[in-house]
Amino acid sequence: MTIRVVVADDQELVRSGFAMILGAQPDIEVVAEAGDGAEAVEAVRRHAPDVVLLDIRMPRMDGIEAAGVVCAESDAKVVMLTTFDQDDYVYEALHAGASGFLLKDVRRDDLVHAVRVVVAGDSLLAPSVARRLVADFTGRGQALEGAGGPGGPDSGVLGALTARERETLVLLGRGLSNAEMAAELVVSEHTVKTHVSNVLAKLGLRDRIQAVICAYETGLIAPRQG
Numbered sequence: 001m002t003i004r005v006v007v008a009d010d011q012e013l014v015r016s017g018f019a020m021i022l023g024a025q026p027d028i029e030v031v032a033e034a035g036d037g038a039e040a041v042e043a044v045r046r047h048a049p050d051v052v053l054l055d056i057r058m059p060r061m062d063g064i065e066a067a068g069v070v071c072a073e074s075d076a077k078v079v080m081l082t083t084f085d086q087d088d089y090v091y092e093a094l095h096a097g098a099s100g101f102l103l104k105d106v107r108r109d110d111l112v113h114a115v116r117v118v119v120a121g122d123s124l125l126a127p128s129v130a131r132r133l134v135a136d137f138t139g140r141g142q143a144l145e146g147a148g149g150p151g152g153p154d155s156g157v158l159g160a161l162t163a164r165e166r167e168t169l170v171l172l173g174r175g176l177s178n179a180e181m182a183a184e185l186v187v188s189e190h191t192v193k194t195h196v197s198n199v200l201a202k203l204g205l206r207d208r209i210q211a212v213i214c215a216y217e218t219g220l221i222a223p224r225q226g
Contacts, residue, residue: 071097100124173215
């Protein structure tokens, strides 16, 4: 399988550099480059890539807005690129539907690995990091649309899950790895992967990061306070 990628960055040297690194891989094809978010959206509509690398700060349409459009209109996985590692950018990127977040000084091997990781359905932020970010975000009182709130888990959203799948979502929200979940549930890692896949499919989630967010939004896990 060849992974089709669109690279969007308003700095030509950065954009071409990333495209060159990725294009040199035998399993990756850069199908288009874009200089701003609007061009990136058009490139996605035209080429139907598997992965889109989006710089956060771009003219006409920034990366956050472009990510929202791309995730709404396609199945492409979005990876945000920035020179800034401030939490607010991470929050905005995740809620726009991004599957990951990388700084532009990422190492060559890590950039290639990132593309392969998101295609496989995983996230670029370790689950424990995603959990900390979301818990801190909700703990500051910034309401998330669709949250179950203090009244308890949103049974309408979670009703499609079996009891074991709900347990799996809780463990995802706690940031456990597949191995840790297997130990907690006393099952094999293969079985855990099946449960995780079922949770993502039934809830219409792109990856583990969105599962973490869902666990908080539905009230299945209470955010830390303070």
